[in-house]
Amino acid sequence: MMKKIPFHSLILACVLGSLLSFSSFAETESSAKQKQEASQKPKKQTLSNLDKVKKKLRCNGCNLTKANLENSKLANVKLRRAKLGKANLRGANLRGADLRGANLRGADLRRANLRSAVLQGANLTNADLRGANLKNANLYHAKIKGANFKSTHTKGCQGCPDIK
Numbered sequence: 001m002m003k004k005i006p007f008h009s010l011i012l013a014c015v016l017g018s019l020l021s022f023s024s025f026a027e028t029e030s031s032a033k034q035k036q037e038a039s040q041k042p043k044k045q046t047l048s049n050l051d052k053v054k055k056k057l058r059c060n061g062c063n064l065t066k067a068n069l070e071n072s073k074l075a076n077v078k079l080r081r082a083k084l085g086k087a088n089l090r091g092a093n094l095r096g097a098d099l100r101g102a103n104l105r106g107a108d109l110r111r112a113n114l115r116s117a118v119l120q121g122a123n124l125t126n127a128d129l130r131g132a133n134l135k136n137a138n139l140y141h142a143k144i145k146g147a148n149f150k151s152t153h154t155k156g157c158q159g160c161p162d163i164k
Helices: 007-012 031-039
Strands: none
Touching: none
């Protein structure tokens, strides 16, 4: 069972050697508090329901494999080279997200809003994108073998397969 982590704890925690490895965050609280949290080295945790994100989150290269981010509000988030294999992103708002080079292999992106998202070079092998909004998204050089694009909205999408 996945533990739910409050957003403020996520910002303060620096989870070393676990499933999460956030490289940097924008506008966090005091650095003294961060150092104190980082030194406590929490047990292995997973991320559940990262919701109502109000500030720009940068998580370049972080490991969110199998994370439950269903219906999360992650517009404009920076997730370059993030490991999101088999993550649950069903219904997530990733509008304008930077997912260049991200590993989304086997991820559940059903009904996700990826409008204007940059997925250049991302691995979408076997990802489920049924009903996703890919309007004006960039999928150039993305690996899409086995991905399900049924009923996706692809108007203006660059590099998207032809959906009929």
